[in-house]
Amino acid sequence: MANASLAVDQALRPIAAVALPTESFSAGQSVALQGGGSAAADGGVIDAYAWSNTGNLAIAIANADQASASVTSPACGVGTVRLTVTDDAGRQDTADVVITPTTASTTAPSSATPTAPAGATSAVLVAVCPATATLQAGTAAQSFAAYVANAANTAVSWQVNGIAGGNAAVGTVSASGDYTPPANVKNSTIVSVTAVSAADSTATSAAQVTITPLASAGGGGGGGGASDWFAPTLLGLLAGLARARRRSNPSNVI
Numbered sequence: 001m002a003n004a005s006l007a008v009d010q011a012l013r014p015i016a017a018v019a020l021p022t023e024s025f026s027a028g029q030s031v032a033l034q035g036g037g038s039a040a041a042d043g044g045v046i047d048a049y050a051w052s053n054t055g056n057l058a059i060a061i062a063n064a065d066q067a068s069a070s071v072t073s074p075a076c077g078v079g080t081v082r083l084t085v086t087d088d089a090g091r092q093d094t095a096d097v098v099i100t101p102t103t104a105s106t107t108a109p110s111s112a113t114p115t116a117p118a119g120a121t122s123a124v125l126v127a128v129c130p131a132t133a134t135l136q137a138g139t140a141a142q143s144f145a146a147y148v149a150n151a152a153n154t155a156v157s158w159q160v161n162g163i164a165g166g167n168a169a170v171g172t173v174s175a176s177g178d179y180t181p182p183a184n185v186k187n188s189t190i191v192s193v194t195a196v197s198a199a200d201s202t203a204t205s206a207a208q209v210t211i212t213p214l215a216s217a218g219g220g221g222g223g224g225g226a227s228d229w230f231a232p233t234l235l236g237l238l239a240g241l242a243r244a245r246r247r248s249n250p251s252n253v254i
Contacts, residue, residue: 014040014087015112016095020104027075027101033083035095036067037111040087048086055080056154057147059099073101076129077147083108098125098149122150124203128177128195134210135181144177144207146195155198161191171211181211188212 017037025031033051040046051064051071057079060072071081083095095108107122127147135142148154158173160166166173170191171181179193189211197203 012041012089013091014038014044014046014085014093016083016085016093016108017110017112018083018095018097018106018108019110020097020106025073025102025104027073029073030062030070031073031099031104033069033071033081033097033104034067035069035083035085037109038067038083038085038093038095039112040089040091044087044089044091046085047088050084050086052082052084053079054082054096055098055147055149071097071099073099073104075101076127076131077101077145078125078127078149079147080149096150098122100125100127124151124197124200125149126156126195126197126203126205128193128205128207130207132208132210133179134212135179136212137181137184137214139181141174141178141180142209144173144179144193144195146177146205148197148199148203151197151199151203153197153199156195157198159192159194159196162194171209179209181209185211185213 015038017035017039019034019037021032035049038046038049049065049067051061051069053059053061055078057074057077059074059079059081061069061081063069078098078100081097081099083097084092086092095106097104097106105122125148129145129147133142146156148156157164158175158177160173160179161170163170169182171179173179173193177195191209191211192206193209194204194206
């Protein structure tokens with residue numbers, strides 16, 4: 001009986017549908033999301049629309065209580081916006097939209113029709129922010145954030161060049177994403193600071209970090225110190241005094 005009741009509820013629930021823009025967009029741009037294709041079952045009507053953030057990256061939403069809303073694409077990362085539709089009998093359905101700086105995607109149908117395909121399972125997505133950084137060896141830590149979509153578990157683990165937590169040679173990264181560069185490097189080098197999804201270990205994202213050597217104590221290459229110019233200058237001065245003495249005493253008489 002419980003299974004039969006659940007089946008009836010599923011059959012009578014409304015269907016949340018989302019139509020996405022076909023044109024490309026860029027980070028920080030307004031993106032239109034259309035939920036007007038949603039429909040109630042058994043002659044009912046949709047009473048309410050609600051758009052909300054469900055991921056760990058908050059995205060700005062305009063007209064969140066309307067069938068048509070708009071969101072601002074993030075500068076970095078990946079976020080999830082959920083449409084919840086409620087019919088006149090209080091039944092609900094939801095549809096998720098994953099937003100990146102340049103893309104919007106959903107497994108929901110664009111309109112609720114009897115032939116609308118069932119939503120597919122989307123791959124877990126991970127994005128690390130900032131995507132690049134430049135640090136000098138021996139300096140303070142740089143904080144990185146990881147954003148996860150299409151997974152209830154948004155936890156990640158961190159690696160440096162494939163090493164869990166990193167090490168002294170490539171730098172270390174904490175469980176919260178704080179990366180500390182190595183104490184010194186001979187030449188500028190690039191390391192990858194990677195977040196690995198706890199929900200799916202094949203889902204990863206990496207930031208590229210350029211590590212530069214410590215500044216030379218003498219002020220950089222070619223600058224030299226006082227001893228670099230003092231010795232040849234003193235020798236030149238002594239040689240000049242000797243020539244002057246020979247000219248004033250040609251017979252070399254003391």
